Amino acid sequence: MIATDYLDFETSVDDMLDITGDIKRTLEESGLQAGIVTVFVPGATGAVTTIEYEDGLVSDMCDALQRLVPKDIVYAHNQRWHDGNGHSHIRASLIGPSLSVPFAGGKLMLGTWQQIVFLELDNRPRQRRVILQIMGE
Numbered sequence: 001m002i003a004t005d006y007l008d009f010e011t012s013v014d015d016m017l018d019i020t021g022d023i024k025r026t027l028e029e030s031g032l033q034a035g036i037v038t039v040f041v042p043g044a045t046g047a048v049t050t051i052e053y054e055d056g057l058v059s060d061m062c063d064a065l066q067r068l069v070p071k072d073i074v075y076a077h078n079q080r081w082h083d084g085n086g087h088s089h090i091r092a093s094l095i096g097p098s099l100s101v102p103f104a105g106g107k108l109m110l111g112t113w114q115q116i117v118f119l120e121l122d123n124r125p126r127q128r129r130v131i132l133q134i135m136g137e
Contacts, residue, residue: 001032001135001136001137002133002134002135003030003032003133003134004131004132004133004134005026005029005030005131005132005134006129006130006131006132007019007022007023007026007129007130007132008127008128008129009118009127009128010125010126010127010128011046011118011120011122011125011126011127011128012120012125013120013122013123013124013125014062014120014121015118015119015120016051016053016058016061016062016117016118016119016120017117017118017120018053018115018116018117019039019048019116019117019118019130020053020108020110020115020116020117023037023039023101023108023116023132024107024108026132026134027103027106027107027108027134028106030134031106032103032106032134032136032137033103033104033105033106033136033137034103034104034105034136034137035102035103035134035135035136035137036100036101036102036103036134036135036136037100037101037102037103037108037132037133037134038098038099038100038131038132038133038134038135039098039099039100039101039116039130039131039132040097040098040130040131040132040133041092041097041098041118041128041130041131042097042129042131043092043097043126043128044088044089044092045085045088045089045091045092045120045121045122045126046092046097046118046119046120046121046122046126046128047091047092047095047096047097047118047119047121048095048096048097048098048099048116048117048118048119048130049095049096049099049116049117049119050099050110050114050115050116050117051114051115051117052113052114052115053115053117061119065091065121068091068094069087069090069091069094070087071087071123073087075087075090077089083123084123085122085123085124087121087123088121088122088123091119091121092119092121095119095121099116101116103136118130
Protein backbone atom coordinates (compact mmCIF):
# COMPACT_ATOMS: atom_id res chain seq x y z
CA MET A 1 0.00 0.00 0.00
CA ILE A 2 1.05 3.59 -0.59
CA ALA A 3 -0.16 6.50 1.55
CA THR A 4 0.62 10.12 0.70
CA ASP A 5 0.33 13.02 3.11
CA TYR A 6 1.65 16.54 3.52
CA LEU A 7 3.21 18.70 6.20
CA ASP A 8 2.49 22.42 5.77
CA PHE A 9 4.23 25.09 7.84
CA GLU A 10 5.70 28.59 7.78
CA THR A 11 9.42 29.19 8.13
CA SER A 12 11.80 31.99 8.97
CA VAL A 13 15.21 32.61 7.43
CA ASP A 14 17.78 29.98 8.52
CA ASP A 15 15.16 27.84 10.31
CA MET A 16 15.90 24.23 11.15
CA LEU A 17 12.66 22.53 12.16
CA ASP A 18 12.35 19.13 13.79
CA ILE A 19 9.58 17.39 11.81
CA THR A 20 10.11 13.93 13.33
CA GLY A 21 6.99 14.05 15.50
CA ASP A 22 4.80 15.03 12.56
CA ILE A 23 6.19 12.17 10.49
CA LYS A 24 5.67 9.70 13.35
CA ARG A 25 2.03 10.82 13.70
CA THR A 26 1.45 10.50 9.96
CA LEU A 27 2.99 7.02 9.94
CA GLU A 28 0.84 5.95 12.90
CA GLU A 29 -2.31 7.25 11.18
CA SER A 30 -1.46 5.26 8.03
CA GLY A 31 -1.76 1.99 9.95
CA LEU A 32 1.19 0.54 8.04
CA GLN A 33 3.62 -1.63 10.01
CA ALA A 34 6.71 -2.07 7.80
CA GLY A 35 8.15 -0.22 4.83
CA ILE A 36 9.75 3.08 3.92
CA VAL A 37 8.76 6.70 4.46
CA THR A 38 10.03 9.07 1.79
CA VAL A 39 10.24 12.70 2.89
CA PHE A 40 10.42 15.10 -0.08
CA VAL A 41 10.71 18.89 -0.34
CA PRO A 42 9.22 20.34 -3.51
CA GLY A 43 11.24 23.50 -4.06
CA ALA A 44 14.78 24.54 -4.77
CA THR A 45 15.72 26.29 -1.53
CA GLY A 46 14.60 23.86 1.19
CA ALA A 47 16.17 20.57 2.27
CA VAL A 48 15.76 17.62 4.64
CA THR A 49 18.31 15.59 6.54
CA THR A 50 18.83 13.94 9.91
CA ILE A 51 20.72 15.38 12.86
CA GLU A 52 20.72 15.27 16.62
CA TYR A 53 18.37 18.19 17.05
CA GLU A 54 19.86 20.24 19.87
CA ASP A 55 20.83 23.92 20.08
CA GLY A 56 24.57 23.34 19.73
CA LEU A 57 24.29 21.29 16.54
CA VAL A 58 21.64 23.59 15.07
CA SER A 59 24.12 26.44 15.50
CA ASP A 60 27.02 24.30 14.23
CA MET A 61 25.07 23.41 11.06
CA CYS A 62 24.33 27.06 10.36
CA ASP A 63 28.01 27.92 10.88
CA ALA A 64 29.17 25.01 8.68
CA LEU A 65 26.86 26.06 5.85
CA GLN A 66 28.21 29.60 6.04
CA ARG A 67 31.79 28.29 5.79
CA LEU A 68 30.98 25.90 2.92
CA VAL A 69 28.61 28.12 0.93
CA PRO A 70 28.94 31.74 2.09
CA LYS A 71 26.01 34.13 1.65
CA ASP A 72 28.21 37.11 0.85
CA ILE A 73 30.08 36.06 -2.29
CA VAL A 74 29.16 36.57 -5.95
CA TYR A 75 26.73 34.03 -7.44
CA ALA A 76 25.83 34.08 -11.14
CA HIS A 77 22.25 33.26 -10.12
CA ASN A 78 22.03 36.52 -8.17
CA GLN A 79 23.47 38.50 -11.07
CA ARG A 80 20.83 37.06 -13.38
CA TRP A 81 17.76 37.12 -11.13
CA HIS A 82 18.74 39.75 -8.50
CA ASP A 83 16.99 37.78 -5.73
CA GLY A 84 20.06 37.25 -3.53
CA ASN A 85 19.47 33.55 -2.92
CA GLY A 86 22.14 31.88 -5.04
CA HIS A 87 23.65 30.47 -1.85
CA SER A 88 20.23 29.04 -0.91
CA HIS A 89 20.04 26.97 -4.09
CA ILE A 90 23.58 25.62 -3.69
CA ARG A 91 23.03 24.71 -0.03
CA ALA A 92 19.75 22.94 -0.83
CA SER A 93 21.41 20.98 -3.63
CA LEU A 94 24.23 19.83 -1.36
CA ILE A 95 21.93 18.69 1.46
CA GLY A 96 19.20 17.32 -0.78
CA PRO A 97 15.42 17.44 -1.21
CA SER A 98 14.57 13.96 0.03
CA LEU A 99 15.22 11.31 2.63
CA SER A 100 14.05 7.70 2.95
CA VAL A 101 13.57 6.21 6.41
CA PRO A 102 12.67 2.55 6.99
CA PHE A 103 10.04 1.62 9.55
CA ALA A 104 9.07 -1.62 11.29
CA GLY A 105 6.43 -2.35 13.89
CA GLY A 106 4.82 0.94 12.89
CA LYS A 107 7.90 2.87 14.16
CA LEU A 108 10.57 4.84 12.34
CA MET A 109 13.94 3.09 12.55
CA LEU A 110 15.90 6.17 13.61
CA GLY A 111 18.89 6.14 15.93
CA THR A 112 18.47 7.24 19.55
CA TRP A 113 19.74 10.77 18.90
CA GLN A 114 18.58 11.08 15.30
CA GLN A 115 15.78 13.41 14.24
CA ILE A 116 14.46 14.38 10.82
CA VAL A 117 14.78 18.10 10.13
CA PHE A 118 13.66 20.56 7.50
CA LEU A 119 16.14 23.32 6.68
CA GLU A 120 14.91 26.65 5.37
CA LEU A 121 17.76 27.86 3.21
CA ASP A 122 16.06 30.73 1.38
CA ASN A 123 16.73 34.36 2.26
CA ARG A 124 13.10 35.09 3.16
CA PRO A 125 10.33 33.46 5.21
CA ARG A 126 8.34 30.88 3.25
CA GLN A 127 5.18 28.84 3.34
CA ARG A 128 6.46 25.27 2.93
CA ARG A 129 4.98 21.90 2.09
CA VAL A 130 6.81 18.62 2.67
CA ILE A 131 5.45 15.52 0.95
CA LEU A 132 5.40 12.23 2.87
CA GLN A 133 4.97 9.08 0.86
CA ILE A 134 4.68 5.95 2.96
CA MET A 135 5.12 2.62 1.19
CA GLY A 136 4.61 -0.58 3.07
CA GLU A 137 2.28 -3.16 4.49
